[in-house]
Amino acid sequence: MIDSSPDDLLPDTGRSPPHDPYSATYASHVDSATRRRIRREVYGSEYPEDVDPRSFVTRSQLRRLAQELRVGPGNQIVDLGCGQGGPGLWAARQTGAGLLGIDLSDHAIASAARRAAELGLADRARFSVGDIVATGLPDATFDAAMSIDVLWAVPDKAGALCEAARILKPGARFVLTSWDRDRTPPGALAPAVGDHRPLLAHAGFVVEHYNVDPAAERLRRIFYKRIVAAEETLKLEVGHEATSRLMFEAKGNLGLTDGVDYLVHSRRIFVVARRPRP
Template sequence: MTSHTGEFSQAETRYTEVLRRQRDSATLRRIYRDAYGADYPEEIDPFGFVTRTDLRRIADLVGLRPGQRLADIGCGRGGPGLWVAGELDVSLVGVDVVAAAVAEAAERSAELGRARARFAVGSFTATGLPAASCDAVMSVDALWMVWDKPAAMTEVARVLTLGGRFVFTTWEPAYLDHRALLAEAGLDVLVREETPDWLSRQLAVYRGILAHRRQLAEEMGQTAAAVLIAEARETRPVLPSTPRLLIAARRRPAR
């Protein structure tokens, strides 16, 4: 797989330092644990708002059989993709713009003994994956950072086999219609639903981040903490009108 670092947008690389320093922060883990309770998949140490409920739903919707191939685009440190691949007994390829996250994902995979998982640097618009090489694609809370979403949808359709599914979570502001973007790329929406209790939990995480600014800076460094604090401040006012969705779409045959 090839690297396309020059094509990455500032938004996509904004969380580089957060991903690099996340493991250092017991405070950040506690914030998520307090907000999500038993639904927080702490054992995979995810970054973002994924829950056990989300992971089970994704595993169900990708529609894979043992031995097939799953791609996780925007895989971060690898936890969600490894969880789904392990549940379904499929091979996994993870792609992320942050090289440090990719390296940590590979380490996590080795620790878990997942010989059929590999990770590489790439982006939503330039994965480096061969055409029609994936039976399904998943993504957790990463697509919203991609500036050129039509190109991202086209890339997902390119790497999917015919009939393969793309299952992802993201946020949808009023001006954005993921259904139309997917259709334009040759992907038909099968499921579009809000994730359970997303708003109250995400707001609780943001309150926790703002309440523990000093501890986060001490544990993660000023740069990483500043990114989290800025997100918490900037996102809260628009969040009620920007639902967090789980969407599943299927690649249709060319007409």
């Protein structure tokens, strides 16, 4: 039996709306046949096209995520920085758990809610605009938390991890993917963090697994190079604004902006942490 309905778990709406620097990006993100083709070519069967994650998460990582969360029907997952909801809804389907997704972008949240309805999950999946550093959610509410390729863009990473620990029940797990970075490209949204383990420990988490994927940045490099090579085609497909955002990311990480190869200074991580019991 579910302890709380999804609606009971929505954040305190009396708070002021958080600043949203991301909705313009989501709104300009038009689907691209070329981008999907490149992801299929680079990642093959590991590209979870049905999930449409808008990130670098792989099918194997999603399967492991569902296992490591250790939840089932009657439990509740919170997806911190859920974007348009793909990975969180996948986890909800696989585990049978309820889901609450939090993201700064109202555009992404509206899209995630539509996807939940399309998948027949509207009765146990809810999405709300909010700041993952200050969610407004009650203490010790959730049975598990997840965050896919989001933490790298959060300026206050320590605050976000402390907030995740606060809203989790004792013994609950937090599974995240992100990057350890020694340097970041010009215009990066947040400072580089070379190792997230001290931040996780400071937040009160016990780190159970901290895996670095040695092949991830090689594949990301191939993806970015092909995206750059397809610049003119992308302009025809998605327009100049969306293409310029893609080029900013790809060229910046490849070092085509300032001559520094930032992928050399980047390591993709898959982390399983646990809030200890008293």
